[in-house]
Amino acid sequence: MKITPISTALLLATLGLSGAIQAEEKAYTATLAGHAWLPALSLITPPADAPQDAWLSGKFIDAKRNHSAMSRLGNTGALHGKRNTELASPFIGQPLQGFSGFAMDRGPDGAFYVLTDNGFGTKANSPDALLFFHLMAPNFDTGKVDVKETFFLRDPDFKVPFRIAYEATESRYLTGADFDPESIQLVNGEIWIGEEFGPYLIRAGLDGTVREVYPSLLNGNILKSPDSPGVDALSNVGSDWQVSRSGGFEGLALQPDTGLLWAMLEKPLLDTNGQPLGRDLEVMAFDPTEGKWTGDSFRFPLAEGATAIGDFNFIDNHRALVIERDNGEGDPSLACQGEAQPDCFPHPARHKRVVLIDISNLDEQGRAERLGYIDLMAIADPDHKNRLDTQANRDLSALFTFPFFTIENVVKVDDRHIMVANDNNLPGSTGRQLNTAADNEFILLEVADFLKAK
Secondary structure, eight states: OOOOOOOHHHHHHTGGGTTOOSSOOOEEOOEEEEEEEEOSOOEEOOOTTSOGGGGEEOTTTTSSOOOSTTOEEEEOOGGGTTOEEEEEESEEBEEOOOEEEEOSSOOGGGOEEEEEOSSSSSTTTOTTOBOEEEEEEEETTTTEEEEEEEEEOBOTTOOSSSOOTTTTSSSOBOBTTTOOEEEEEEETTEEEEEESSSOEEEEEOTTSBEEEEEEEEETTEEEOOTTSTTOOTTOOBTTTBOSOTTOSEEEEEEOTTTOOEEEEESSOOBOTTSOBSTTEEEEEEEETTTTEEEEEEEEEEOOTTOOEEEEEEESSSSEEEEEEEOSOOSOGGGBOSSSOOTTSBSSOOOOEEEEEEEOSSOOTTOBOEEEEEEETTSEEOTTOOOOSOOOOSSOOTTEEOOOOSEEEEEEEOSSSEEEEEEEOTTTTOOSSSTTSOOOEEEEEEEOHHHHHOO
């Protein structure tokens, strides 16, 4: 299948149309079939040969050094009212938290490859957060998640093209000051990771050893973000860098029949005034066998109410799942009326969806067709599979919601089910409760009709 490359000229010529959705979308019903979770405060030990610095993580969350373990209470930040999350850092060990991607293909015994993100959200505050991925097996009968194995990313062969935080160490483990890994795939016995700081594609062995790092190309031009190496305060938005902060490769999907990797940006590209170029997200094809970008691309149109995507995975050669979200957290029934107060959510969760797209029939602007969606804030729960209470001012007895700021994991499980999980932004996000740090939740959804949509 050939996807027509989208030229820069065409992009600029169609900005006025880029936010339009081609047709009225159909909402499909999702039913909760299983719920499993890991507590927010789930910690793992660093490798024995990791620097001592990694044994106390989160020392720089406030942008200044803090060596007193579990002394700083997390808060939700200004956007969400600066409510305490009742979870304190720095952490003794490394938090398991922050799941940011599911691989389409599974590992041994059917376990899922699950990616943990950069640590605490930025390059500046995550130099002691190690980067890793896992093999995990959610058990929806017990509600537990079995973390079978964790693999730490490291660069012993100096494949990373810039100085890393642990440059002078023998082990050369990578940290959240080096990369922000957001999406993962298993391809021919190797791990491929889409990340946001470059943005880059990272190729690694199953043991976490980096084998290559690829810069991002669109229409022959290298894409950069303000966190890309070499970009400084004198650099110009729109020319020196075009990808917004936290706007790099949030989705990386493996197309089954072609073997191509399709990397989707989290947010629209920026113009020279720092404003979004419409509401479409660029999606570029990479050939892992050849180790190069093919030049093919398409665009994903964000719906009104959405600010970003969270994950992207194919279900067949033409159709794919995309998580689409706003920046809200918490149940809408507890929305603040006016200024933020301790007993309400100033920006509750409203637009949290899994969208099904088809890339076989692009429109004139090169945009994928949106076939329909499920609403993660309105999941039917007739059998009461929910395992966690949600603070709300409405009856949720037969309704399950997923009211989290960042929902960054989706994968097809079988012809009837998909699995979704959140990134809990430890220790700064809540969602189910006003003042309790969000846990790491995995939900199994029965969506047979949705998966059949054409």
